[in-house]
Amino acid sequence: MRNVIGKYLDTIDALKLEDRMLTHNTLILGEEGSGKTNLACRIRNFVIDSNVPTLYMDFANSHEDEVELRYKDEHFNYIRFDESEAFDKAFAKLVADKKHIYMAVDPKFFSNKREKKSKLSKVISQQALLDDYYYFFHDIENLNGFYTKFEDFLLYMLSFANLQKHGLTFLAQPHQTFENPHLKLLFSFLYVGKCSNANYFNTAILKTLKKNKFYYQCRTAYPTLLFNDIKSSMVKIDEYVPEL
Incomplete structure (x- = not known):
C-alpha cells in the first residue's frame, strides 16, 4: 500500500493517506511547478492500491x-x-x-x-x-x-x-473561485502550494514555498455540532519516480 506520501515539517511523523480520503474530497492548489501533479499521482496510487x-x-x-x-x-x-x-x-x-x-x-x-x-x-x-x-x-x-x-x-x-x-480530487491553479467559503466546505483535505498572487490566499509563507511543499489543512474525523475542526500543518510530498 503506497500510503506514505511525505512528511510533516513541524513533527517527525510521516504523512500518510488514510481510508477516509477515499470517501472525502481533496483540493490541490498551487502555481505551475508547485508539485500538484506529483501529489495527485501519489493520491492516485493510493486509490489504485485500495482497489478503487x-x-x-x-x-x-x-x-x-x-x-x-x-x-x-x-x-x-x-x-x-x-x-x-x-x-x-x-x-x-x-x-x-x-x-x-x-x-x-x-x-x-x-x-x-x-x-x-x-x-x-x-x-x-x-x-x-x-x-x-x-x-x-x-x-x-x-x-x-x-x-x-x-x-x-x-x-x-x-x-x-x-x-x-467515493470522493474526488480537484487540482487547480489558485483562482478567486476557490476563495468561496461554500465551495471550500466541499473539501475535507486541502493542499495549497506556492501562491504569489496577493489576491488569492494572501499568506506570506505561501509565496516562498518550494516545489512539493504544501500548506496542508485537514478536516478532522471527530464529529461536532457544526463542522469538524480543521488542523493545519506544513508538509513535504515525496517526489514519485515510477519504477521502470
Whole structure:
C-alpha cells in the first residue's frame, strides 16, 4: 500500500493517506511547478492500491504522448472525450470493465448556460461511475477556457458529489473561485502550494514555498455540532519516480 506520501515539517511523523480520503474530497492548489501533479499521482496510487477504479480528467486535453510518464503504468488507459458514438462505445467498455481511465478533455464541451446540461456533464455523472469510481479533475493550464464553463461543471459537481460512493480530487491553479467559503466546505483535505498572487490566499509563507511543499489543512474525523475542526500543518510530498 503506497500510503506514505511525505512528511510533516513541524513533527517527525510521516504523512500518510488514510481510508477516509477515499470517501472525502481533496483540493490541490498551487502555481505551475508547485508539485500538484506529483501529489495527485501519489493520491492516485493510493486509490489504485485500495482497489478503487479511477477516472482522471485532464482538462489540458493532452495528447497521449504529452502525458507524464508517471501516469503511464499498467493501469493507464488513455481516451479523449468527444461527442461521438465511437467515444461512447469505447468509454462504456472501459467503465464496464472497471478500468482506470485517463481522459483528455477540452473544457469547451461544458455548457455555459445554466439551464443546459452538457453531454460531458452527463457522461461524468452517469450512475456506473458514481457507484464505483474515484474522480480526479485536473484543469492544468486551461484556466480561462475552463472557468468560463465552470458554472455547468460546478452545478453538476455539487449535485453528484453527495451521491457518489467515493470522493474526488480537484487540482487547480489558485483562482478567486476557490476563495468561496461554500465551495471550500466541499473539501475535507486541502493542499495549497506556492501562491504569489496577493489576491488569492494572501499568506506570506505561501509565496516562498518550494516545489512539493504544501500548506496542508485537514478536516478532522471527530464529529461536532457544526463542522469538524480543521488542523493545519506544513508538509513535504515525496517526489514519485515510477519504477521502470
